Amino acid sequence: MSDAKKTIIGFVCERSLPLEYMLDGGKALLDDPDTKVVIVPCSGMVKPTFLETALAKGADATFVCGCAIGDCHYRTGNLMIRERLEGKRSPKLRKTTDRRKVGMFFVTMKDRTAFLAALAEFKAGLDARPAQEE
């Protein structure tokens, strides 16, 4: 499992990361071609079902990236998605979803390095785990 190519689907708020410098021309991250990105206007737009669909259709992991907590351009989008994924706000992430495969990053457009480090850590966490019971 650990050496296998992974597919990671991320939903990234267009205001959080400097995506114009981070994509390979398509939708894969330059620094991490395994990671594909769906751009949304605000992380609050992400429905938990999107993440569930991604996992169900074969992605190895999925994540949401929004602005720094306290600094959402639309005031509360990042708080909302965080609460939805934590199961505190409807619609919630289904309880049967493997939460280890669902990442959350909240960064500013100047935090590219921090984001990549957190993403790498998230991926390493996927590898470190025993094989998932499917």
Added chain:
Amino acid sequence: MYRKFLRLTKSLTVSFEKVVNFLTTQEHNPLYFHGALPLYIFWFLIFSGILLWMYYIPTLDRAWSSVNYISALPVPGDPVNEAAGIPYGAVVRGIHRWGAAGMMITTILHMLRVYFTDRHRSWRWLPWVTGVALLAFVLFVGLTGYLLVWDARAYYIVVATQRLLEAVPVAGAALSRFLVGGDGITDYTLTRFLFFHVGGAVLIFLLVWMHFIRLKQPVATPSRATNFMVLGFILVAAGTLPAINITRELLQKYAADPRIAAQALYVASDAPAQIGTLVDTIRYDAWYMFPYWLVQNVGVTWTWLILGGATLLLCVAPFYPKDRRANIAEVIEAKCTGCTFCSQDCPFEAITMVDRAPGSKFKQIAVVQAARCSECGICVGACPFQAIELPELHSKTLEADLLDLVKKGA
């Protein structure tokens, strides 16, 4: 060009905040509570103000003395306070004084951050314009606070304000009379200033309510760590530089006390006002007294033009540059169950729930008010029934994109 400028300012602001995040962590970054900070400091002003009010006497001959009595500096021969007045009175006055500066500074910081990060435009015009009114009110209430001390500077400000008002066409003379409550300055004048000060502070609350009216979850409380930090700042400032009255006489008397001598230039009020004797120059408090600096340096007409022009610019700022608004959320009537999730989550109160016709399957339907919609899609994320969508970014398209990416990756 202007958009580029806004992008640059945003980039610089974010870079600066990244440094602060490093020092304070994201959760306690005071810059993320920029709007809540002035409101938080306002409570200090209200409570310290009530304490000061208990001892304040709004008459021409007692105002300065009563303030001085609060500050607990003994003045020989003064009818009100021969001996020292209230313990820690100067510190309470210092909290009021430094809190006022803090409120003005954080208000300006709040305004700059909102402007620099491009959060003042379009659907946010109402909070912005009421914010401009709030700024004017904070300035007004702060200035009237200086008048209550009734020192030489207060008298200077009254005279300068009368000059400003008299320059207003037609209503000028009446406005000037209204300011002082009659043809000349009397005891009633100070009662009126006290009313302006306290009444203005009450009106700030009304404006704050309007400021919040279109925000679903306004950030009105800073984080606890930030609260303690601000509390610490104010207490340290008020404790080390308490607000007092300094006159030449007092300075001579207390020359040996370096604490008092050091304050002569900063937080001290002047000698009592002498009606008819105008000082040549006053100490300008940068946060509040720039209008009088303008009066002194460029004249009455230019002062009006500059202040009026600045206000006008601030008021029209949210409407330029115009945005292309093609992605306003749309409700799909057949799917909406009236569950209210979108309306609860919309950060700008753009979605209202409206009753459906009797006999309908569901009781209510969501309705989007286009002018308030920020096109952020938070409602899309909130809707469990795919009943609300952004026309240019349908969640079906997003899901198709997603499947495409999974396939390519596999």
